[in-house]
Amino acid sequence: MAVSNLNLFWSIQRNNFKSAFASKSDAFMNFFLMLLNNLLFVFMWWALLENRGSINGWTMQHLYLMHGINNFGFGIYAVFFRGCEAIPQYIENGSLENYITSPRNSLFLVLTSESTFANWGDIATGIILFICSGYYTDLQNIFTFLVLTMIVSVIFVAFRLALSTLSFYKNDIDRFGHNIFMSFLIFSSQPASVFGGWYKVIYLTIIPAGFISLFPVEIITDFKWVNLAILLSFTTALSSFAIWFFYRGLKRYSSGNKFGVR
Amino acid sequence: MNNIIEINNLSKKFKIKKPKKGLFNLFSAEYKTVNAVNNISFNIQKGERVAFIGPNGAGKSTTIKMLSSILHPTSGDAKIFGLTPWENRQALAHEIGTVFGQRSQLWYNLPVKDSFYLIGKIYNIDEVKLKRRVSKLVNLFEIRDLLNHPTKSLSLGQRMRCEIVASFIHNPKVLFLDEPTIGLDITAKAIIRELIKKQTLEEETTLLLTSHDTDDMEKVCDRVIIINKGKLILDNSINHLKEKYLNKKYIRATLDNGEKISKEVNTQKMPIQKVLEDLLKGNNIIDFTIENPPMEEIIKEIYNQDV
Amino acid sequence: MFNTVSKYFSFAKISFREKSSNLTLIMGMLVILSLLLLTYNQLWVVVGKESNNAINHSFIWYLLLAETIILSAPRVDRIFDEDIRSGNMAYFINKPVSFFFMRFSEAVGEMTSSFITFISFGGVLTLAITHQVPFEWKHLPIILAMCYFSCLINLFLKCACGMSAIWFSSTRYLNMVVDRLGFVFGGAIIPLSIYPEWFVNIAQYTPFYSFYYLSLRLVYEFSWENLLQAITLNIFWSSLLCAFIFAAYRKLGKRTQIYGG
Numbered sequence: 001m002a003v004s005n006l007n008l009f010w011s012i013q014r015n016n017f018k019s020a021f022a023s024k025s026d027a028f029m030n031f032f033l034m035l036l037n038n039l040l041f042v043f044m045w046w047a048l049l050e051n052r053g054s055i056n057g058w059t060m061q062h063l064y065l066m067h068g069i070n071n072f073g074f075g076i077y078a079v080f081f082r083g084c085e086a087i088p089q090y091i092e093n094g095s096l097e098n099y100i101t102s103p104r105n106s107l108f109l110v111l112t113s114e115s116t117f118a119n120w121g122d123i124a125t126g127i128i129l130f131i132c133s134g135y136y137t138d139l140q141n142i143f144t145f146l147v148l149t150m151i152v153s154v155i156f157v158a159f160r161l162a163l164s165t166l167s168f169y170k171n172d173i174d175r176f177g178h179n180i181f182m183s184f185l186i187f188s189s190q191p192a193s194v195f196g197g198w199y200k201v202i203y204l205t206i207i208p209a210g211f212i213s214l215f216p217v218e219i220i221t222d223f224k225w226v227n228l229a230i231l232l233s234f235t236t237a238l239s240s241f242a243i244w245f246f247y248r249g250l251k252r253y254s255s256g257n258k259f260g261v262r
Numbered sequence: 263m264n265n266i267i268e269i270n271n272l273s274k275k276f277k278i279k280k281p282k283k284g285l286f287n288l289f290s291a292e293y294k295t296v297n298a299v300n301n302i303s304f305n306i307q308k309g310e311r312v313a314f315i316g317p318n319g320a321g322k323s324t325t326i327k328m329l330s331s332i333l334h335p336t337s338g339d340a341k342i343f344g345l346t347p348w349e350n351r352q353a354l355a356h357e358i359g360t361v362f363g364q365r366s367q368l369w370y371n372l373p374v375k376d377s378f379y380l381i382g383k384i385y386n387i388d389e390v391k392l393k394r395r396v397s398k399l400v401n402l403f404e405i406r407d408l409l410n411h412p413t414k415s416l417s418l419g420q421r422m423r424c425e426i427v428a429s430f431i432h433n434p435k436v437l438f439l440d441e442p443t444i445g446l447d448i449t450a451k452a453i454i455r456e457l458i459k460k461q462t463l464e465e466e467t468t469l470l471l472t473s474h475d476t477d478d479m480e481k482v483c484d485r486v487i488i489i490n491k492g493k494l495i496l497d498n499s500i501n502h503l504k505e506k507y508l509n510k511k512y513i514r515a516t517l518d519n520g521e522k523i524s525k526e527v528n529t530q531k532m533p534i535q536k537v538l539e540d541l542l543k544g545n546n547i548i549d550f551t552i553e554n555p556p557m558e559e560i561i562k563e564i565y566n567q568d569v
Numbered sequence: 570m571f572n573t574v575s576k577y578f579s580f581a582k583i584s585f586r587e588k589s590s591n592l593t594l595i596m597g598m599l600v601i602l603s604l605l606l607l608t609y610n611q612l613w614v615v616v617g618k619e620s621n622n623a624i625n626h627s628f629i630w631y632l633l634l635a636e637t638i639i640l641s642a643p644r645v646d647r648i649f650d651e652d653i654r655s656g657n658m659a660y661f662i663n664k665p666v667s668f669f670f671m672r673f674s675e676a677v678g679e680m681t682s683s684f685i686t687f688i689s690f691g692g693v694l695t696l697a698i699t700h701q702v703p704f705e706w707k708h709l710p711i712i713l714a715m716c717y718f719s720c721l722i723n724l725f726l727k728c729a730c731g732m733s734a735i736w737f738s739s740t741r742y743l744n745m746v747v748d749r750l751g752f753v754f755g756g757a758i759i760p761l762s763i764y765p766e767w768f769v770n771i772a773q774y775t776p777f778y779s780f781y782y783l784s785l786r787l788v789y790e791f792s793w794e795n796l797l798q799a800i801t802l803n804i805f806w807s808s809l810l811c812a813f814i815f816a817a818y819r820k821l822g823k824r825t826q827i828y829g830g
Contacts, residue, residue, distance in 0.1 A: 023738065025737070026737065026738045026739055029737060029739040029742070030739050030742045033739055033742035033743060033745065033746050034742055034745075036746055037742070037745050037746045037749050040746070040749045040750065040752075040753050041749060041752075041753075043753065044752065044753050044758060044759050045759075047759060047763060047764045047765065047768065048616075048759050048763055050765065051763055052616065052619065052620065054619075055612075055615060055616060055619065056615050056619070118742055172593065175593055175594060175597050176593065176597060178597075179597040179598075179600055179601055182601055183600070183601060183604050186601070186604060186605060186608065187604075187608065190608055190612060191612070193615075194611050194612050194615045195611065199607075199608075199611055327659075330663045331662060331663045332659045332660065332662050332663060333659075347663075351662060351663055352665055354663070355663055355664055355665040356665065358663060360660075360663065362660060365657065365660055367660065369583075371587065372583065372587060376583050376587075379579070379583070380579060380580065380583060383575070383576050383579040383580075384576065384664055384665060384666045384671075385664075385665060386572050386576065386665070
């Protein structure tokens with residue numbers, strides 16, 4: 001089962017790649033514009049830190065790592081699993097039915113149903129910034145970095161999936177989900193060290209951006225088992241919840257009268 | 263003669279880009295030419311309702327797009343009220359109404375009545391007149407209940423009724439309908455056909471309707487033009503077509519013992535009632551359909567008879 | 570003439586009303602705006618503490634106006650891109666209306682609705698954060714007018730991005746980069762005074778410097794001289810952008826081709 005799903009995954013990705021490359025100049029253009037966009041943002045922080053040295057103990061090295069992990073993780077999310085963003089749309093136009101009736105795992109099919117090639121630019125940004133951070137010389141760090149990006153991408157997918165799944169329960173809630181996700185991205189792009197007090201509470205609960213910025217960076221710069229344990233348990237809890245929530249919603253959807261109306 | 267539309271040797275060629283293989287062929291491309299419309303000529307008189315029929319890709323929409331000034335032809339000429347459409351867009355805009363079945367001219371997110379109001383504004387219709395006009399059309403097309411719904415929430419059949427009302431708002435003398443029944447179910451198709459006929463008869467609107475559904479022309483029009491692969495292959499009255507090519511029906515029946523019967527009947531030679539009576543004698547029928555020959559069949563027939 | 574103005578005004582009016590009546594959308598955008606303001610305020614509190622000087626409240630006001638420009642712009646780039654690519658635009662060719670002005674009027678209506686919402690709500694929020702205003706109340710109408718002007722220039726910029734769909738298909742990403750350039754060269758989030766000098770020298774030659782920095786600094790540094798400078802440069806950039814848009818629009822009119830069956 002797992003092997004055949006992996007096969008399916010690669011053939012879906014091959015097709016995505018092919019269709020993105022139907023126009024090669026567009027594909028490259030999008031890639032470079034995305035890369036430029038990310039680097040411009042990092043440049044802004046560089047300008048700030050060039051003057052001050054650090055913000056609440058965070059140096060440029062921390063920021064390179066944070067944006068590196070973040071971009072890489074988001075890139076994986078957007079290149080391979082962007083389908084979770086489209087669930088509300090699938091519910092509205094009825095195309096979700098195609099995924100339910102397929103013999104394959106419906107969640108897997110939904111997740112991989114969308115892909116944006118340009119976000120390879122995010123993955124490239126991640127690699128460039130990791131090199132900038134100077135941690136690349138040590139094999140162990142490279143390994144930790146890769147593992148962390150995988151964890152971060154799982155968080156991205158699970159969080160977006162949970163938000164999209166709300167559409168099973170309530171109409172027109174997609175906007176809300178989109179805004180929360182945007183807030184998540186905004187929060188996760190600030191130097192984690194500036195959040196204190198109430199901000200930190202929000203930062204680690206309602207909009208859990210801390211788990212994709214604060215924790216991963218500290219795990220690389222100042223490794224503690226307890227941080228890794230917290231991060232892993234959060235990721236497991238969030239993704240289990242998202243999967244449970246999705247299937248519960250799907251059940252509700254297919255037994256409700258929405259099914260087949262259109 | 264009172265020709266409203268005159269078309270002479272109209273042709274349209276398209277260049278289509280062929281994608282090239284290989285990773286680094288970024289900026290070069292090959293083209294191939296397609297003759298979408300190939301030297302067609304016909305005239306349409308005031309108040310005529312003409313069906314413009316052909317299979318998918320025959321060049322129907324391309325012709326309508328040239329007549330409604332959206333496309334320039336490669337060669338040839340067309341006149342509507344003596345004016346060339348692609349050179350006199352603004353002058354003809356008030357005379358022509360269009361519906362493209364696969365496009366919406368309504369604002370997707372706005373309630374239908376707002377779209378009607380904006381269309382009225384586009385054509386500079388004063389508000390009192392606009393209200394009267396919209397109210398008349400709304401009653402005729404029975405869409406009063408839909409007015410406060412945004413376009414995006416309408417079903418295809420409901421939306422199409424609203425689209426057609428939208429095209430009638432500025433009281434056009436000529437109406438182009440491109441696939442107005444595409445994707446609709448049988449009931450919705452029947453309603454739309456009836457409404458189009460009623461409204462065009464009442465205001466003596468000249469109608470050119472494209473479709474790949476032969477029923478559309480039978481129910482709405484009195485003349486038919488058939489094109490295939492960009493070429494005009496028939497231009498005649500509906501009655502002529504009916505007698506000569508639509509004289510066949512396909513009858514399919516399933517019996518209670520599982521046996522399936524299919525028959526091709528020439529209705530000129532044998533009335534359909536007779537066929538049914540014969541079929542019912544001694545058979546227990548559990549399923550039964552009568553179908554017109556499909557477009558492709560008719561076209562094949564036309565070619566055969568020419569030869 | 571009157572008819573033409575009233576025609577386009579009705580597009581703006583309807584889209585203004587439509588946008589203003591969509592409460593969930595407005596609430597969502599206000600949440601984002603609040604979050605941005607609070608987050609950046611937090612950032613500047615921390616930075617201010619570390620460098621031992623009180624946080625500069627005037628910058629939070631500058632941020633409010635900058636965020637208003639960014640958030641109130643409707644996605645005209647995407648609308649134009651889609652209309653051009655799908656050939657939708659061509660279907661308006663036989664109607665007595667300019668497609669460009671129609672879409673533009675709709676965008677202005679939508680933008681005006683957001684502008685009012687953001688400025689009023691954001692103004693109260695910013696006042697609650699800072700407890701003081703860096704401007705004189707009599708100058709407020711001029712400051713708001715300049716901010717609105719900047720919103721319009723931003724809209725021109727988005728139209729230009731959308732129109733570039735004639736030449737290539739990456740308008741979505743192009744628009745993203747242009748927005749980001751606005752952040753950087755306009756000094757939203759991080760004020761221009763913090764960047765190295767060579768960078769500010771470059772920024773001066775971009776429209777962002779003019780319609781973000783020059784216009785919006787009036788909120789804390791009002792002078793007639795600054796106002797005149799801002800107006801002149803903004804007029805220069807908007808005419809340049811309009812010239813580009815119309816050149817593109819004209820080219821588009823000639824090139825319109827749809828494939829049909």
